[in-house]
Amino acid sequence: MSILALEEADVFYGKAQALQRASIAVGQGEIVSLIGRNGAGKSTTLKAAIGLAPLRAGRRVLGGQDVTGLKPSQLARRGIAFVPEDRRIFANLSVHENLVLAQVMDRRGPWTMDRVWRLFPVLKDRGAQPGNTLSGGEQQMLAIARGLLTNPAVLLLDEPTEGLAPLVVEQLTEAMRTINAEGMAILLVEQNLRVPMKLAHRQYVIDHGAMLWSGTTADLLADRARVEALISI
Amino acid sequence: MSILIIGLSLSFLLFLLAAGLTLIFGMLGVINFAHGALYMLGAYICYQVVTMTGSFWIGLLVAPLVVALLGALMEMTALRRVYDRDHIYQLLLTFGFILVIDELTKVIWGLDYKQVPTPALFAQPVELFGSMIPSYRLFVIGFGAAVSLALFLLLDRSKWGIVIRAASADADMAQALGIDVSRVRTAVFALGAGLAAIGGAVTAPLVPIELGMGFSIIIDCFIVVIIGGLGNIRGAILASLLIGMARAAGYTYATEWVELITFALLIGTLMFRPAGLFSVKGRTA
Ligand SMILES: Nc1ncnc2c1ncn2[C@@H]1O[C@H](COP(=O)(O)OP(=O)(O)OP(=O)(O)O)[C@@H](O)[C@H]1O
Ligand SMILES: [Mg+2]
Numbered sequence: 001m002s003i004l005a006l007e008e009a010d011v012f013y014g015k016a017q018a019l020q021r022a023s024i025a026v027g028q029g030e031i032v033s034l035i036g037r038n039g040a041g042k043s044t045t046l047k048a049a050i051g052l053a054p055l056r057a058g059r060r061v062l063g064g065q066d067v068t069g070l071k072p073s074q075l076a077r078r079g080i081a082f083v084p085e086d087r088r089i090f091a092n093l094s095v096h097e098n099l100v101l102a103q104v105m106d107r108r109g110p111w112t113m114d115r116v117w118r119l120f121p122v123l124k125d126r127g128a129q130p131g132n133t134l135s136g137g138e139q140q141m142l143a144i145a146r147g148l149l150t151n152p153a154v155l156l157l158d159e160p161t162e163g164l165a166p167l168v169v170e171q172l173t174e175a176m177r178t179i180n181a182e183g184m185a186i187l188l189v190e191q192n193l194r195v196p197m198k199l200a201h202r203q204y205v206i207d208h209g210a211m212l213w214s215g216t217t218a219d220l221l222a223d224r225a226r227v228e229a230l231i232s233i
Numbered sequence: 234m235s236i237l238i239i240g241l242s243l244s245f246l247l248f249l250l251a252a253g254l255t256l257i258f259g260m261l262g263v264i265n266f267a268h269g270a271l272y273m274l275g276a277y278i279c280y281q282v283v284t285m286t287g288s289f290w291i292g293l294l295v296a297p298l299v300v301a302l303l304g305a306l307m308e309m310t311a312l313r314r315v316y317d318r319d320h321i322y323q324l325l326l327t328f329g330f331i332l333v334i335d336e337l338t339k340v341i342w343g344l345d346y347k348q349v350p351t352p353a354l355f356a357q358p359v360e361l362f363g364s365m366i367p368s369y370r371l372f373v374i375g376f377g378a379a380v381s382l383a384l385f386l387l388l389d390r391s392k393w394g395i396v397i398r399a400a401s402a403d404a405d406m407a408q409a410l411g412i413d414v415s416r417v418r419t420a421v422f423a424l425g426a427g428l429a430a431i432g433g434a435v436t437a438p439l440v441p442i443e444l445g446m447g448f449s450i451i452i453d454c455f456i457v458v459i460i461g462g463l464g465n466i467r468g469a470i471l472a473s474l475l476i477g478m479a480r481a482a483g484y485t486y487a488t489e490w491v492e493l494i495t496f497a498l499l500i501g502t503l504m505f506r507p508a509g510l511f512s513v514k515g516r517t518a
Contacts, residue, residue, distance in 0.1 A: 050409050076411035088406040090399050097395045104392055105411030150410060 001064055002027050003185045004049060004080065004154045009058035011041075011048050011209075018044040020209045021058065024187075026154055031176070031186045033196035036206035037231050042189040043085055045206065046156045049187070050082040051075045063153065077105055079153030083160065085189075087143040091132035095123055098131045098142055102149035109151025110182060116145040119175055137168035144175065154185040161195055173198055192231065193220075205230050234364040236481045242370045244477025245377025249432040250450065251457040251469040252384060253425030259401040259464035260421040263312065263323045267330035268454065269447030271426045275300050275433025276442045277338060280347045289352040289438065296434040297427040304426025308419045335444060347442040373435055380431060381470065388466065397421060401464075453480075456495060460502045462509020471511045 002025035011019035018041050026032045036042050047053035049060065051072040060068045062078055070078070090098050099113060117124040120141040126134060134142060140160055147155050157176070161169040173195055180186055180199070190196050196203055196217075203220050205213035205227055212230055213223070220227055250272055257265050278299050279292035286292070307330060315322045355369040388394035400407040400417045408414050433446075440446065457476050461468030476495060483491035502510050 052405055052409065071413075072405070072408040073411050073413045076409055082409040084406070084409075088403055090402050090406070092398050092402050093395060097398075100392065101395050101399050101407070101412075102410050104396055107411070146410070 002061070003063060004187070005059075005061045006045065006048055006055075007059045007061065009045075009048050009060070010056045011044055011053045012056055013053075018053070018209050019048060022048075022206070022209065022211050023058075024204050024211060024214075026185050026187050029180070029183050029185060030202065031180050031188060031200045033188045033190055033200035033203045034206060035190050035193065035196060035203065035227075035231050037191065037233055040206045040231075041209040042191075042206055043158055044209070046082060046084075046158050046187070046189060049075075049156055050080050052082070076150060076152075077107065079107070079151075080156065081147035081150045081152035081154070082156045083143045083147045083158060085158040085162070087139045089131040089134070089139050089142055091130060093131050094128055095131050095134065095142060096127035098146055099123065099149055102146045105150065107151045111148040111151050113149070116148055119148075119178065120145055137164050137172070140164065140168075140172060141175070144172075144179075148179065148184075152184070154187060155179070156187045156189075158189045159191065160188070162191070169195070193228070197221075203227075207231075234362055235366060236478075236485050238361075238366050238370050238374070239484075240478040240481030241474075242373040242377065242477075243481055244473045245374060245381060246432050246436060247450075247453055247457050247477050248381055248470050248473035249377060249428045249435075250454040251461065251473055252381070252466055253428040254454055254458050255461070255464055255466055255469050256397075256421055257425040258458075259466075260397065261308075261312065261316065261418055263316075263327065265422075265425065266324065266327040266451070267307075267334065268425070268429050269449075269451030270331045270334040271300050271304065271429040271447075272433040272436075272450060273338065273442075273444070273447035274303070274334060275430025276349075276437045276440075276446065277342055277347065277433075278430070279434035279437045280342075280349050280442050283349050283437075289349060292349070292437070293431075293434045297430040300430030300433075301423040301427030305419050305423040307426075308422040312422065313415065313418065331447075338444060344444070349437040349442065351438045369438060373439070376435060380428075384428070384466075453495070456499045460498060460510050462511060465509055465511065468509045468511035472509075475510075 005025035007023050008021045009019050010017065010021060022045060024034065024045060034042050034045060044053055048055055051070060055068060059066055062080065067075060067078065093101065099116065122138050123142055123145055131142060144160065161172055176186060176199055188196060188200060200217055202216050203214065204211055207230055213227055250268060254265060254268050257263060275296045278296040282292035282295045283289055311326060315326055351369050355372050357368060358365045359368045388397065396412055396417060400412055400414045404414045453476060457469060457472045460475065461472035479494055479498065480491055483494055
């Protein structure tokens with residue numbers, strides 16, 4: 001049974017349709033990647049999952065329960081964590097306060113302040129400085145740590161490695177592996193196959209708001225030429 | 234000496250109101266024209282409680298609570314329906330609140346001035362550096378400073394403050410972290426209303442309580458908020474001190490220049506530092 005699923009979801013921005021009967025599911029302990037080119041609808045899929053983009057049709061299912069009508073804050077409280085593309089670090093909060101904010105709703109679980117500090121020590125060292133004064137890679141770590149501190153059932157990561165130096169990408173890839181090894185389900189959005197091929201168990205390809213391909217990473221290897229055509233510019 | 238005392242007490246009074254205005258603007262994006270009416274209501278309710286119980290202190294406690302509750306009601310029933318609309322609707326709505334509150338005040342308390350006697354504890358003037366100072370003014374300063382400090386601690390040091398600052402800066406992201414932003418909005422409006430009522434109640438023994446009292450102070454508060462930088466509460470305290478002291482000095486030395494000086498400060502700010510005299514980049518609330 002999947003932890004989180006969108007079923008036949010339609011999302012519109014005004015009159016423009018951004019998701020067309022899109023279905024995607026993340027299972028217990030899985031890393032699922034969602035890949036596609038610019039404007040394909042990847043971020044929209046994640047926003048539909050956390051409720052920031054309303055579903056016009058279709059369903060959202062969390063832990064076997066229909067949660068289509070719930071607000072983002074309710075979905076977060078029930079275990080969906082969203083780490084957006086632009087990170088959305090609160091500039092008027094310190095690094096530490098950004099993390100404390102995630103603990104306000106008080107979802108208990110394995111992820112504590114100490115644990116995220118151990119995963120990303122820089123967040124402890126830089127705790128007192130304003131959140132937006134961190135480097136791009138550090139802000140990404142903060143955004144992931146903030147998501148983890150809500151002790152979610154599933155973590156939605158939108159292009160976490162975009163625009164970062166190879167060494168930082170390496171570090172974040174390792175962190176995702178660690179987080180998943182602790183049992184966390186992850187839905188990972190990327191524009192290319194670089195990180196997904198290393199981490200994902202299953203993959204989806206989206207274009208023009210529709211899911212065009214899905215399969216295991218082994219399937220993808222076999223069908224690589226077709227998938228690369230779907231995501232290339 | 235008395236300039237300093239009057240100036241400081243006026244400054245803290247202005248700050249209590251300006252802080253609420255600026256918090257509400259930061260969180261709701263609404264400029265609350267009815268803030269002066271809530272201040273006035275605080276004074277009237279204080280008067281009512283004093284008449285009924287004989288105790289100013291009960292009045293000072295009850296008035297902010299009642300007005301905060303009323304503020305929560307205003308936000309839940311009316312304001313929240315217009316956040317998505319053009320600003321003009323919000324302005325019209327808060328302007329409408331003034332008319333309703335004024336009419337209700339007329340119906341309940343009539344048109345004549347009301348008075349609240351100075352609490353017995355502070356009825357006697359005290360001698361300070363050779364001049365006689367009304368001790369109630371000293372109380373207003375101490376009380377205003379204490380409330381301001383409490384407000385800063387709430388915003389800067391508490392979990393509540395983190396939530397308010399986060400929800401003001403990025404409501405969507407705050408919601409994605411489980412914060413019920415619509416409840417935060419209600420709470421912030423109630424807090425702002427309560428602060429205005431604290432201002433009204435603490436002023437009650439100093440001035441005649443009348444229908445126009447909200448209007449005269451709200452203009453000064455808008456000036457404070459603009460000089461301090463809209464949404465910037467640190468700026469608001471400095472701007473309150475500036476305007477409060479300038480007014481007190483003006484009344485003593487150059488009564489006919491007071492309004493002119495105040496507006497000159499305002500216009501100067503708008504011309505040279507439109508984001509506020511004390512604005513710091515990237516720092517709000
Ligand atoms: N807030 C919005 N208002 C209107 N249209 C939007 C909005 N957000 C996204 N879109 C449109 O919806 C479509 C899907 O956008 P989305 O952000 O989901 O793409 P994406 O796959 O995440 O792209 P990228 O790789 O560039 O991040 C695009 O055509 C985009 O222009
Ligand atoms: Mg995107």
